[in-house]
Amino acid sequence: xxxxxxxxxxxxxxxxxxxxxxxxxxxxxxxxxxxxxxxxxxxxxxxxxxxxxxxxxxxxxxxxxxxxxxxxxxxxxxxxxxxxxxxxxxxxxxxxxxxxxxxxxxxxxxxxxxxxxxxxxxxxxxxxxxxxxxxxxxxxxxxxxxxxxxxxxxxxxxxxxxxxxxxxxxxxxxxxxxxxxxxxxxxxxxxxxxxxxxxxxxxxxxxxxxxxxxxxxxxxxxxxxxxxxxxxxxxxxxxxxxxxxxxxxxxxxxxxxxxxxxxxxxxxxxxxxxxxxxxxxxxxxxxxxxxxx
Numbered sequence: 001x002x003x004x005x006x007x008x009x010x011x012x013x014x015x016x017x018x019x020x021x022x023x024x025x026x027x028x029x030x031x032x033x034x035x036x037x038x039x040x041x042x043x044x045x046x047x048x049x050x051x052x053x054x055x056x057x058x059x060x061x062x063x064x065x066x067x068x069x070x071x072x073x074x075x076x077x078x079x080x081x082x083x084x085x086x087x088x089x090x091x092x093x094x095x096x097x098x099x100x101x102x103x104x105x106x107x108x109x110x111x112x113x114x115x116x117x118x119x120x121x122x123x124x125x126x127x128x129x130x131x132x133x134x135x136x137x138x139x140x141x142x143x144x145x146x147x148x149x150x151x152x153x154x155x156x157x158x159x160x161x162x163x164x165x166x167x168x169x170x171x172x173x174x175x176x177x178x179x180x181x182x183x184x185x186x187x188x189x190x191x192x193x194x195x196x197x198x199x200x201x202x203x204x205x206x207x208x209x210x211x212x213x214x215x216x217x218x219x220x221x222x223x224x225x226x227x228x229x230x231x232x233x234x235x236x237x238x239x240x241x242x243x244x245x246x247x248x249x250x251x252x253x254x255x256x257x258x259x260x261x262x263x264x265x266x267x268x269x270x271x272x273x274x275x276x277x278x279x280x281x282x283x284x285x286x287x288x289x290x291x292x293x
Contacts (some may be wrong), residue, residue, distance in 0.1 A: 001155065001237065001293075002292070003293070004026065005148065007023070007202070009143065010136040011136060012132050021140040022064050023062065024244070026060045028059070031058055035064075035236075037065050038065060044197070055141055065136075066117070080205045111230070130175070156237055159233070163230050163234055173274060219265050222259075222261050223262065226259065
């Protein structure tokens with residue numbers, strides 16, 4: 001299971017340049033990709049989008065890349081040899097005159113406009129640029145996936161503990177409610193006897209009332225469906241395949257629905273508190289489900 005939040009970063013050198021890629025991921029109902037690439041890499045946007053969509057199904061993913069000159073001394077300086085030849089030829093031409101007898105040194109050439117230039121990303125070999133950039137992008141995305149999986153592992157444990165707690169709390173609800181129906185019948189019979197004194201009771205009519213009371217208070221179906229939903233949710237955690245976020249949100253919603261129905265039927269204070277506790281657990285898990293891919 002994967003979370004939708006994570007971070008990844010990678011960088012690599014390329015002919016005097018450093019390419020860095022940083023990618024972040026946040027919650028989102030579907031896959032949303034945002035890219036910020038330097039102009040020299042803008043043509044790679046379709047390939048980057050494809051790489052992201054092949055790895056992830058949900059999340060707001062933002063990828064930023066930068067190309068900078070590396071600290072490798074002269075590797076970040078480009079010499080314009082055409083300008084060098086121009087200045088040398090001009091110096092030789094001027095040296096024919098008496099007023100200009102001295103030649104031009106290399107140091108002087110470097111200080112002349114247009115000779116020494118800071119290397120630009122556009123000067124990188126295109127094939128090498130693509131190779132290094134996509135390699136860095138792949139490493140950053142792999143680190144992002146690993147980050148999302150680590151958080152997903154923690155979330156999985158949280159879900160398992162929550163589902164186990166709900167299962168334990170739900171177990172006594174059914175038995176306690178059956179006992180409650182019998183107790184209510186006994187109280188009803190005693191009350192009628194007190195009101196009617198020695199008048200004989202219509203046992204058949206009382207049994208009909210008991211049947212109606214039991215039917216209105218029966219939580220068997222709700223508890224059974226809740227357990228089925230719990231088994232299904234745990235099965236999704238065990239399978240650990242594909243995107244389960246939306247499915248988990250739906251199953252939790254169905255659990256909540258069953259608890260609402262059961263809560264309206266239960267009249268035992270202790271079991272009512274159990275149902276409230278189960279609903280609180282589900283509310284917390286529902287928030288976490290929104291963070292699952």
